[in-house]
Amino acid sequence: MSSKSGTSSEYVKVAKVSEVNEGSLKRIDLDGDVVVLTNVGGEYYAIGGICHHEEWDLSEGMLEGHTLVCAGHGAEWDLKTGTGKYDEPLEPEPLYGVKIEGQDILITRHPVKNK
Secondary structure (H helix, E strand, O other): OOOOOOOOOOEEEEEEHHHOOOOOEEEEEEOOEEEEEEEEOOEEEEEEOEOOOOOOEHHHOEEEOOEEEOOOOOOEEEOOOOOEEOOOEEOOOOEEOEEEEOOEEEEEOOOOEOO
16 A cells, blocks of 8 residues: 555646557656556556566556556556566556546546555
């Protein structure tokens, strides 16, 4: 569970819709945490941005459907659940809530599903 104060329902603007094209990965620095924002089929996802396997920046990875693949060693993270795997299961990445207001993308300040 996160030790940060606040509620997961507090949203902050992090990007414009036009900045996160289909299949792209955008690094967001949020209160000292790294988050990756992505667009898969018009659905936006926000997931913890540092690979637990080798500490790589996940925004440098690539998407395979709803799976974020780390550029470092190929660890995989499910955008819907946060679960990770390499040769074995890895600690899940935190997930953040995402909503669209007009042309703005907002995410929760704190994870809605903690690692």
